[in-house]
Amino acid sequence: MRISTFLNVHLVSDSTGETLNAVLRAVAPLFEGVTPLEHSYYLVRSRRQLDRVLAEIESFPGVVLFTIAAHDLRDVLVDHCKRLGIPALPLLDQVLTMWEHHLKMRAGEKTGSKQALDENYFRRIDALNYTMAHDDGQMVHEFNQAEVVLVGVSRTSKTPTSIYLANRGIRTGNFPLVPKAPIPQALLELNKPLVVGLRVSPDRLIAIRRNRLLSLNADATSEYVDEDAVREEITDANRLFERQNWPVIDVTRRSIEETSAAILNLLADRNAK
Amino acid sequence: MRISTFLNVHLVSDSTGETLNAVLRAVAPLFEGVTPLEHSYYLVRSRRQLDRVLAEIESFPGVVLFTIAAHDLRDVLVDHCKRLGIPALPLLDQVLTMWEHHLKMRAGEKTGSKQALDENYFRRIDALNYTMAHDDGQMVHEFNQAEVVLVGVSRTSKTPTSIYLANRGIRTGNFPLVPKAPIPQALLELNKPLVVGLRVSPDRLIAIRRNRLLSLNADATSEYVDEDAVREEITDANRLFERQNWPVIDVTRRSIEETSAAILNLLADRNAK
Structure with a gap:
């Protein structure tokens, strides 16, 4: 029997906690057999809010990761943790x-609310709106305004991959290849966006689709999961990618984030040219 | 005239680069007048891939932030940067x-691909799928399986907020309040999810909607932007929130991330009870 160690992790942010969250997601899996118990506090900007945090840290001792710009609040938090013998790490200090x-200048003490409203932020919201409106082959005639267009058969993770790219600020459209359905000329003639074909192995796709049908209580004998039909569907898709000279990413063993990262690399390569 | 300083920032990850990205987004706005030029390299897992990165760092000197677990690759990167006189920070080392x-154990050297496929990952994908399928009042009869349900009039950022929450692993549904349209009984009887009303000031809402109509080249004289009609619409919404005893978040001056963070705080409060 494996015994799991539980670790209370307190994430304290004067902003939205995205950085702390990303760090926890990156670090936690490196400690096998350790289960982090996450305690998150966002938008902590007053002494009153901080006092509640301190009380909870005291009740659930563990480690503290924080991003707080205001010096008075930081000092209170750090002192309190020191007295309790709890390690507290100001996550961004080294980077700052x-x-x-390097820049020979001091960082300002802006807190999150100002930060969040910068250009980058609006770019991401715009990308998200664009991506939602151009999901699943909607509005193909506007696809030339996308930065990335994903093409693939059903269940190749086009939608979640598009949303992840949108979160990185990339306007993304996606188009589902459906057996026997015509492919719009507008898709074949795209010249601005990076069009990427998503490839998948037939065995994997059949397994995913069977699960999908099960979860919908649907009949599992249709062409959607018939082995020969699926193989033909995938061969047709791969031929299309080749004919169009679209770069292809095999999603068979890739997570959404990895597929997205590979696409961002392709985009960077193209922009570098 | 303000002169902007440009700073080359190289983000080098053996994984998907989410942490580095979050850190850059948090740090960059603190340096006024500095424009970061982002160079990102994801899934860097071989010497050949790293050599390309080194060449680009050399061509565009600046600062380097990295998350690389494999010691041989790290050493090459650090040595190279040292020789070039370029600061390179291993972002997660302090946290590790x-x-x-604290745990009196060593972190493993797992790279991203393994990491990404943990339970947390599947939870986020599941949340994303749920949220996409329950956007904009779709499938209200399944809303009891959500963790959060957002309710608000048109243009209160229900969809992007839902997607942000999904990215944090929260299954989120949202329901648009439309003047004169009936409100389904299923929504009023929800007992499992945290239902949150999104409130907005009439002036702000009218401004947002006017912009929206402009961008759609639509007629800007409809009830959708009529001042009295909008005030009534908002009053009705606020009354509903009160009658139902739903907590309310004012989104008037909040970014999507801040609204999401406030909702996550509400959720944490509720779970703590």
Whole structure:
């Protein structure tokens, strides 16, 4: 029997906690047999809010990761943790120091609300709206305004991949290849966006689709999961990718994030040219 | 005239780069007048891939932030940057050291691909799928399986907020309040999810909607933007929130991330009870 260690992790942010969250997701899996118990506090900007955090840290001792710009609040948090013997790490300090040295200037003390409303932020919201409106082959005639267009057969994770790219600020459309359905000329003639074909192995696809049908209580004998039909469907898709000279990413063993990262790499390569 | 300083920022990850990205988004706005030029390299797992990165770092000197677990690759990157006089920061090292001390164990050297496929990952994908399928009042009869349900009039950012929450692993449904349209009984009887009303100021809402109509080249004289009609619409919504005893978040001056963070705080409060 494996015994799991539980670790209370307190994430304290004066902003939206995205950085702390990403760090926890990256670090936690590196410690086998350790189950982090996450305690998150966002938008902590007053002493009153911080006092509630301190009480909970005291009740659930563990480690503290924080991003707080205001010096008075930081000091209270750090002192309190020191007295409790709880390690508390100001997550961004090293990065800030590095930038300050390199740029020979001091970082300001802006908190999240100002931050969030910068250009980058609006770009991401715009990308998200665009991506939602151009999901699943909607509005193909506007696909030339996308930065990335994903093409693939059903169940190749086009939608979640599109949303992840949108979160990175990339306007993404996606188009489902459906057996025997015509492919719009507008898709074949795209010249602005990076069009990427999503490839998948037939065995994997059949397994995914069977599960999908099960979860919908649907009949599992249709062409949608017939082995020969699925193989033909995939061969047709791969031929299309080749004919169009679209780069292809095999999603068979890739997570959404990895597929997205590979697409961002392709985009960077293209922009570098 | 303000002169902007440009800073080459190289983000090098053996995984999907989400942490590096979040850090850049948090740090960059703190340096006024500095425009970061982002160079991202994801899934860097071989010497050949790293050599391309090194060449680009050399061509565009600046700062380097990295998350690379494999010691041989790290060493090459660090040595190279040292020789070039370029600061390179291993972003997660401090956090790893802190956990190692606290837990009295060593972190493994897993890279991203393994990491990404943990339980947390599947939870997020599931949340994303759920949220897409329950956007904009779709499938209200399944809303009891959501963790959060957002209710608000048109243009209160229900969809992007839902997607952000889904990215944090929260199954989120949302329901649009449309003047004179009936409200389904199923929505009023929800007992499992946290239902949150999104409130907005009439002036702000009218401004947003006017812009929206402009961008659609639509007629801007409809009830959709009529001042009295909009005020009544908002009053009705606020009354509903009160009658139902739903907590309310004012989105007037909040970014999507801030609204989401406030909702996550509400959720944490509720779960703590």
